Amino acid sequence: MHERISWIEDLTPDSLSICVDTALYSREALFRVCYSFTDKCYLYLQTAAPASVIRVRFSKKTSQADLALTAGEFCNELINQKVRMDVAAETHAIRELIVAQAFAESSLLDTSLSEADYLADPKGIAQ
Secondary structure, three states, rough: OOOEEEEEEEOOEEEEEEHHHHHHHHHHHHHHHHHHOOOOEEEEEEEEEOOOOEEEEEEEEOOOHHHHHHHHHHHHHHHHHHHHHHHHHHHHHHHHHHHHHHHHHHHOHHHHOOOOOOOOOOOOOOO
């Protein structure tokens, strides 16, 4: 364990690990965050005990990388993604209603143009 940051495990000069509980953060949120950090470091995920825990290993891409800082940012982004997904789930029904209402008020197919000749320009678009 890191002396100052207790949630960091397996600290070496070039890598460290943290454990993420998928009972708290969904796998979808975890993978979204992992994907967003692939530009900063190399990531390797593996299951750990108990089964709901995933160990995330961070490895340096560059010698100047501060993995403890990166791991902290990673954990904050996990919270961010969790909240985003919670809000999306809470507002899913209203978003569907808004989209349905928007399409209900406009005609997706203009039936008046179904027999129109494109050269006639019935809507006066060319002017």
